[in-house]
Amino acid sequence: MGTTPKVQVNVDSLAAMGKRFSQAWGRAVKGEQSEETHITFLDVQTMLETLSPRRLDMLRHVRQHGASNVRELAQALARDYKNVHQDVAILEATGLLVRDGRKLSAPWDELQANVSLLPS
Numbered sequence: 001m002g003t004t005p006k007v008q009v010n011v012d013s014l015a016a017m018g019k020r021f022s023q024a025w026g027r028a029v030k031g032e033q034s035e036e037t038h039i040t041f042l043d044v045q046t047m048l049e050t051l052s053p054r055r056l057d058m059l060r061h062v063r064q065h066g067a068s069n070v071r072e073l074a075q076a077l078a079r080d081y082k083n084v085h086q087d088v089a090i091l092e093a094t095g096l097l098v099r100d101g102r103k104l105s106a107p108w109d110e111l112q113a114n115v116s117l118l119p120s
Contacts, residue, residue, distance in 0.1 A: 006110035007037045007096065009051070011044050016116065037108075039095055044115060050094060051113075054079075055087050059096060063106040073104060 010017070017040040027034050041047035058077060067073040074084035088104065091097040098105050 005035075005108050006112055007039060007108045009047065009111055009113045010038055010040045011042070011047050011113075011115040012040055013116070014042070016040075037095070047113070047115075050090060051111075055091055058084070058087055059091065059106045059108075059111070062097065062104050063108065067104040069102040070104070 010020075017038070020038055020040075024034050024036065041050065058073070061067075061077060062073065065076065067076070070085050070088050071081060073088070074081040077084060088097060092099055092104075096106065096108070096111075098107055
């Protein structure tokens with residue numbers, strides 16, 4: 001493969017998200033390999049709230065060190081378990097953290113953010 005795993009975070013409309021999906025589907029139907037991952041937020045505020053500095057620190061830590069469970073992660077970050085649990089749930093729901101049983105991973109080396117300035 002040789003490529004750095006990255007996720008593209010977009011602030012865009014549902015129509016734009018659908019267009020990206022349709023294009024990826026078309027490539028897959030043609031048998032073309034596609035290794036792209038997109039996460040779309042409908043507004044900048046939601047993206048910024050989801051990718052807060054603490055959550056980005058958490059993603060970096062999990063990417064570099066992994067985490068056997070949420071309790072271990074909270075201890076490593078010297079943060080309250082309840083808050084870390086909530087942050088993990090939010091990042092997991094967006095697809096930025098992946099859970100295998102209790103083990104957490106952040107499979108991305110890079111997160112690229114794109115904000116559309118065009119109307120929806």
